[in-house]
Amino acid sequence: MTTDFRDLSERLPGWVEAYRAYAAEGGVATYIPELAHAPQRALGITLHHRSGTTVSAGDADLPFTLQSISKVFTLLLALMDRGERAVFEKVGMEPTGDVFNSMLKLELVQPGKPFNPLINAGAIVVSSLLLGDSPEEKSQRILRFVRELAGDDGPAFNEDVYRSEAETANRNRSLAYFLKDNKVLDEDVEPTLDVYFRQCAIEVTCAQVARMGLVLANDGVDPATGRELVPRRFVRIAKSFMVTCGMYNASGEFAIQVGIPAKSGVSGGILALVPGELGIGLIGPALNDKGNSIAGVHLLKLLSERYDWSLF
Amino acid sequence: MTTDFRDLSERLPGWVEAYRAYAAEGGVATYIPELAHAPQRALGITLHHRSGTTVSAGDADLPFTLQSISKVFTLLLALMDRGERAVFEKVGMEPTGDVFNSMLKLELVQPGKPFNPLINAGAIVVSSLLLGDSPEEKSQRILRFVRELAGDDGPAFNEDVYRSEAETANRNRSLAYFLKDNKVLDEDVEPTLDVYFRQCAIEVTCAQVARMGLVLANDGVDPATGRELVPRRFVRIAKSFMVTCGMYNASGEFAIQVGIPAKSGVSGGILALVPGELGIGLIGPALNDKGNSIAGVHLLKLLSERYDWSLF
């Protein structure tokens, strides 16, 4: 299962140009004003091999915010902070089949805890579990962890996106108060949401995301230093969730069509990885009807088929 | 359809004593600490006839808070403030079959507006529609309206209950933010909830509630002064809702077994009325599994059968 990087570097620019066309069939997220400004036709990707080689194409330098991609990293941090048992007392392990911000199962399925940490309800609970004396401290810890995985101090909070999230995210407030009422969320709502909004607003590039993916592909070990940044067990948990729930309620289809661990965000970003081999960062702001980068999913499908990436 | 008040005044004390026993099968609401202090076996009732005659029995002097009974009065006030069209743009006319604080239909049934004004979601929206420059002003207008219908300046905010509600009502916050996200609630959440919590915390006695019921039984006309306090059309709307949705998701059964317009509250209070004839105020803090005063419902059934009150 080795990817031919020579072939890849030759062909990738052409593929990216060709696949921009898919953007026309999707639409940029508009739920917060800042996201609506993203260039509809942008498409960029970086692949970072364990050997150190990287290949980029298209708008790989376009900065974007992590949004839901951040849920993977707060899950890892919460597991490291609190341990597996404490985290899974508060959040389940199952895909839902519902949209990412659904509240149905919180009301319908006892004991009313979120089904998994990659839907909004679950991610909010996970953020509440992070160690830190204040929302600022928790947010800074997330940012430091992201920078550490990225091997780069570039990632930073985009204050405009953060404020935009915080002002408009009434559905997330609704989720959080429901969780509070269900006694799943122990912390106060607004400080918890403050952490959550900040983690969503961490701005990154494809190269940084690819490097983070590579650490996961490498079972949590920094490929440059050989240092374990995340215990292997927790990386396994994260990768499992990425396969079963990483691409919203199109995760099953993505497992069939692409077959690698991935997590998307409403910014059009995607974190993906080929275990043991490489990490991927991708940006393509136009989304399909499930909320995933439309051109991005098509491009990953092409790459997975050509280089035989699927786990299955 | 005339109630024999002589017979009633003779028998009522005995019935009330006998029906206290039902309290043992129910339980006092515990969701806010203040309500949990209510005396489990209390049962009191006042009936106020259009002629001016009143009959009371049991713990009719026990003060209690309106809780959901207040939803009838804020509905009337909103209709008077804004008119029928404006109110029903924001809230529907249908019973739900779900529990009073359910969010299912807000997510499942487009356009996500509350099904009726007597479930929590609907009542919160109704409160947001009241005229007034501040939560304080709105709350004072509700209180004045309640006093006017009661013909008594006794009703007042119970500050302990109000604070208790405000501190613990996370499910209501969740509902309100969901409504905000659905663009059904135009006002800010916390000021709206402040009005809502205050209206729930208006403390009354059976006599006051019976007098309010009498005004509705009298098509909105103050029986003492002959002055129209509420337009007849709006009273009709309120009575219709009381029949189809007034007793939580036991309204259908109550329509069959008792057959008169009524609205219950989690304090164990019930407002009821026999159209054209009399108003009823009742308190019995022990609730059945649907949230209605368990002894109260049994007592009203007895009275309805004996005096042939059912509309049906």
Next chain:
Amino acid sequence: MTTDFRDLSERLPGWVEAYRAYAAEGGVATYIPELAHAPQRALGITLHHRSGTTVSAGDADLPFTLQSISKVFTLLLALMDRGERAVFEKVGMEPTGDVFNSMLKLELVQPGKPFNPLINAGAIVVSSLLLGDSPEEKSQRILRFVRELAGDDGPAFNEDVYRSEAETANRNRSLAYFLKDNKVLDEDVEPTLDVYFRQCAIEVTCAQVARMGLVLANDGVDPATGRELVPRRFVRIAKSFMVTCGMYNASGEFAIQVGIPAKSGVSGGILALVPGELGIGLIGPALNDKGNSIAGVHLLKLLSERYDWSLF
């Protein structure tokens, strides 16, 4: 609360002609081929006063099938056959807020029995409770009961509609097997559905339905003979359900706008009544989005307002 029949007989023809226009905003039911043939613009009504006076207008002679209107009569018959306790062990008393053929609450709300006898699930269970050794015998008993209430041997099974129902009613089969699995339906599915399809296919005219409504308005007593055809208690139960659940999930709005017991069918028929006074039969095949005769509902609203019929 007396209706001026002189005024009514003068004005009714003009109103009916004017209200035909509403048909353009609705549509004839198409779920079974036979219903789709109904004349879109038809509108007919008969009112039958307790005194014996009747007034008809428009297409009052157009035959139509009872469809869901039959649910009122099988409920009455089941109550007379089995008693209140046996019936309500199998079916609830609450409106649902869901569409008439919904299965959600059967799965979501334990113990999975239908919420009320006027939704399909409930009506199927009610039909299963009727006495009779075979579907034929049960069906004949229903027909006889309908004829008795109509005071007319005219009502008969429309065999084409019956066959059409039986062939296409897969959603009803699905409901029935679900009920069977929930152990709410004790009888076999197909014989039970055979009874149900037949009762829906009883063909009537407005005059016959008006006469049936009059018996209910008269508390179960045949106004011609003075004989009690249905115990008053069961009539009360039926009228309560007609108010809370009779017009599908527009029952709440109908209670506010019209305020009388009524039951509609997908044929565009409506049975209604003014307690103590008169019965109404109406046909208007074009339906609104809730499944009720669109012109019919508007006409009943007009009549209720003019003659002050509302119970509320």
Next chain:
Amino acid sequence: MTTDFRDLSERLPGWVEAYRAYAAEGGVATYIPELAHAPQRALGITLHHRSGTTVSAGDADLPFTLQSISKVFTLLLALMDRGERAVFEKVGMEPTGDVFNSMLKLELVQPGKPFNPLINAGAIVVSSLLLGDSPEEKSQRILRFVRELAGDDGPAFNEDVYRSEAETANRNRSLAYFLKDNKVLDEDVEPTLDVYFRQCAIEVTCAQVARMGLVLANDGVDPATGRELVPRRFVRIAKSFMVTCGMYNASGEFAIQVGIPAKSGVSGGILALVPGELGIGLIGPALNDKGNSIAGVHLLKLLSERYDWSLF
């Protein structure tokens, strides 16, 4: 990722004996009488390596019926019969988070097609797509396919279980009629269910199931003959579904704790596989609350951890 078969064959008998104890925490399925007779404490397993080596322990010879495990094979056969496009026009690719026989999403999520082929609704549709002029022919084709994958003519219909299924499966009838009404199921209900009940009633042993799993682990190629029994693409699809939806609504947890493609049945059977390496057949009739063999899941977790099987 190679399993040490010497270590395995030494330790497996001891592990199986020790893990029988888990059966006490679960319960044998009782929904059909035949399943209720299974021995509660039984536990058996066979592992079949690509090299030809097999290891068995415990009650590996206990015959059991495939039940839901058959869904994997009818999916493969339908893909081979009809192609990917035709199959996925009728059934989706997403996990649901609901119980295996839930109907909620059929009503709530348009266009009302089953979310995936491993829940009952999806499997019924898949069975309807199989080529064959009669239920008998379709059933025989399934059986031949199972025997071919098992490399053994042993698998056969258990007629008692088949009749037991057919008589009691009202929930499946309900599902099928719902699908028929949604126009997702084109075939008649009873013949389709006949195929479905027969496939569930195919009786096998651990060795046979392990051999079937091995063919999937070997990308569809018979390891003995080198012949492609199933196209690799379809095997990939099946393996993806086994990971995302194979263990009912505990699939997410199984992905984390065990991390290999697997499918369980209500008989307590499990089909599992380690891609590229080996197939597993397991029987342990006592089920956990999600419907999976309770001892079986624990045993697979132990094996996966010891031999590092997880894909993640």
